[in-house]
Amino acid sequence: MSKKINILGVDDKPENLLALEAVLEDLNINLIKASSGEEALECLLRVDCALILMDVMMPGLGGYETAKLIRSREKSRQIPIIFITAINPEQEHVFKGYDCGGVDYLFKPIVAEVLRNKVSIFVELFQQRKRLKDKAQELQIANDHISMQQQELCQSEVRFRTAFEQSFQFMAILDPAGRVIELNKLAQKLCGIYTGSLVGQFLWNICWVGQDDENMKLRRAIDRAAEGECICDEATFTDIKGSTRFLYRSVSPVKDESGKVVYITVQGHDITDKVIAENEKRNLEILLQQAQKMEALGALAGGIAHDFNNVLSVIIGNADLAVNSCDRSSPQLQFLNRIHEAGRKARELVKQILSFSRQAEIEKVVLQPSQVLVESIKLLRSSIPTTIEIVQDIDPQCGAILADPTQYHQIIMNLCTNAFHAMEEKGGKLMIGLCREDVDYRYYHDLGLKPGGYAHLIVEDNGYGIDKEHLEKIFDPYFTTKEKGKGTGMGLAIVHGIVKGHGGVIHVDRKDNEGTAFHVYLPLVNREGDQKEEPLDVLSYGSEHILLVDDEEPLLEMVKNMLELMGYQVTSCISSRDALHVFEQSPDTFDLVITDQTMPGMTGFELAGKILSIRTGMPIVLCTGYSPNISRKSIAALGIKELVLKPLALDEFSNVIRRAIDQAD
Incomplete structure (x- = not known):
């Protein structure tokens, strides 16, 4: 067996020296331990060492001062010194270490394999x-x-x-x-x-x-x-x-x-x-960090959605009540309608946040893409500088598509935001178009489109364009050419996923330094008559007895007023335990139970389970601002009739109540 080679470890913490010895024990070396700079200098007078592992921060003689003294001695000046430190790897610290005679740095926490490899190299040298x-x-x-x-x-x-x-x-x-x-x-x-x-x-x-x-x-x-x-x-x-x-x-x-x-x-x-x-490992770590950011964003979005939807419920609900109690000729009616419309837009904004963080259920409906596009452009115009001209070429008769409105809006905003960033420095022209495209088999070979009618969305800019070598990567998650702080590299990946999920195709055209054009094709449907919108003032009425449960008093009072406006008899409870007690006393008295989901002590889902165990088939409507563990499938399995996502306007709420009661009859 070859003679062990001495390595000097210098650290004021014994546990760190023991950790070094454990990591290096299979390298056929002898780790000499020194707990201070002074002790290290004394050891070097007696022992020849192949390498010095030096902690930077030590009482008395610090690592840098000790290194200078080692380099000043004839006997020890050639011994390589690797500094070990927990301080930030800023350049001034690294340069200071090199000036003091260090040949390398290791930053705590130390990766064992890296330490062994470096020590092996120096021992071999x-x-x-x-x-x-x-x-x-x-x-x-x-x-x-x-x-x-x-x-x-x-x-x-x-x-x-x-x-x-x-x-x-x-x-x-x-x-x-x-x-x-x-x-x-x-x-x-x-x-x-x-x-x-x-x-x-x-x-x-x-x-x-x-x-x-x-x-x-x-x-x-x-x-x-x-x-x-x-x-x-x-x-x-x-x-x-x-x-x-x-x-x-x-x-x-x-x-x-x-x-x-x-x-x-x-x-x-x-x-x-x-x-x-190591580069691949670093890239994987970056991907992991981005995934963790998205997970954190999802949790934050869920918390915001729950609280904000409760607030919006009070705003929209009271606006509905005020509209219904106001004379149609009153000048106040226009102000109330504006409050109601603003509340609806805020509700859609919350849906967008949840959609971006993958927290919202996808609900595809038949919609006119031209209407979503016009509304999106209004929002876009207020958020980008006037140095960028927006040119529209939108065919309002291009046809209807089956899509989630929030996700279609997200496609538009992500593509337009990318175009804005490409023109941010010098300004330019943003061209947004929508038309019907009837394709034949030739398009299948070019774009992978099946024959048929498509809503063709075009978002084009005259910015700096996309480099040819980046073209194949633009839809990859986390790939971005933007400077730090301008984007996460998720925008186009999300757009690509949404388009594919809707049975469509996205295609990009580029010209060197002359801009970029994105083309989105989504299949048209012949079901425009399926999209029905009831006017705001059409309510469904009734006279049944309803048990209402919510732990927030302003929301409880507002919903009670809504129900009484529709003609219902209402018993309200501010806690789920009180509601269960009331129901246990007279379960046959009530025709419907409306309960909030997130409540202390007992959730709405748990309350519904106990009520259904007392009276099988009892109609129940579960309301929630946001609950990631609740879905329409899970509530149907329990026997709950309806799931209501807050905030809900008065007319929509009245129809849900009527439907739940009538289904039980």
Whole structure:
């Protein structure tokens, strides 16, 4: 078994040193522990070490101060130092560490595999430097005793040549000025473009011909090594096949007994696969972070929706009550109608928020896309600067589609927002069109469209356009070319998903630096008569007895007034437990139960289950502002007749109540 190589670990926390020892125990090294900078300096007087793992923040002598003292000593100045820190990896901290003699940084929490790999490399480099130094000493002795040790010298040369040529690393031996003395086969491959003799040439002139930045970086490292410094860094270069490669290298001085630099060794190995793997891991972490953001947004949207829908219920409901109690000739009626309309728009806004965060049920209805488009443009005009002109070409008779109104609005807003960002800097023209497109089999080959009629939406801008190499990625989740803060890369991915979910196709046309046009095709339906809208003042009345349950008093009072306006007899309860007690006393008295879902002590769903266990078939209407665990399928399975999503206007509410009662008769 080979002799263990010493590594010095410096940290004022014993548990951190024990953790380092546990991670590195299988590397055949001896971890010497020092709890302070002072103790580390004392250890280095007694023990030779291949590497120092140094904590930055320590009482007394900190990591940077200790590193400076280590570098000031002849015996220890060549020992590589890796700083370990929990502070933010800001440039000023990193540069300070390098100025103090550090060769690398590890940031807490430390990834065990990264630590083992880095330590293994430095241990291996230490061993190789020691072998090269020993070899240089052997050669010097051989020069003094050449006649007596000729055979041993030859054998030594064979061993050296075998290790040198068969090494898996790039290896070069230079004179102190940086001229090539020896290159192994891997090193010669890096100089494959250069023609002529390699020996005697400056390494930075022959290594990567035409890659000036990397060669200048190599020259600076060799110059520092000529002054006695050890340098470890990474190089990025293009190989003879045109592929980008990554090389981890060390540039080290070899000194004679007097301390004079007699050779410089350059060693390195290809870490391209490792870099690619780390980049892939980093990208996956970014995707995970984005997914977590979306999850958090969904939770936030749900909370907002629940509270805001309760507020909107009071606003819309009281506006309905005021309209119905107001004389039709009253000048106040127009103001009440505006309140009611604003409440409806706010309700649609909440639906958009829930749709974006994937928290809302998709409800496809037959709709006129031209109407949604006109309303969306009104909203868009107020949110983008006047430097962008909006040009409309909308055919109101293009036909009807079967779609979720909120999601169709989302398609429009996302595409128009992207167009706005493309023209934000210089202004421009945003062209929005809608027409009927009757396609035949030719379109199937071009766009994948089946023959038939389509509502063709066009959103076109004259901004900076989309680069050709990005065209295939624009619908990928989280792909974005926008600067940080301008987008998450989810907009077009969501649009693509919505269009596909509605049986349509989205296509993009681009011109270099001349703008972009998105084309959305959604199939038309011949069911325009299915879309029925009842006027606001058409109410369904009744005289039945209703048990009303809600834990918010303003909402409870407003709904009670609504029901009494429709002619119903109402018993109201402000808690689910009170309501259950009232129902248990006289279950046959009531014709309908209307209950809120989110209540303390007992939810509406739980209350409904207890009521149905007392009286099977009891008509129940469950109301909710937002409940992710409640769906129409789950309430139907329990036996609840209707699910009402707040806020609901008076006319809609009256029809739901009447339908629930009549179905039970």
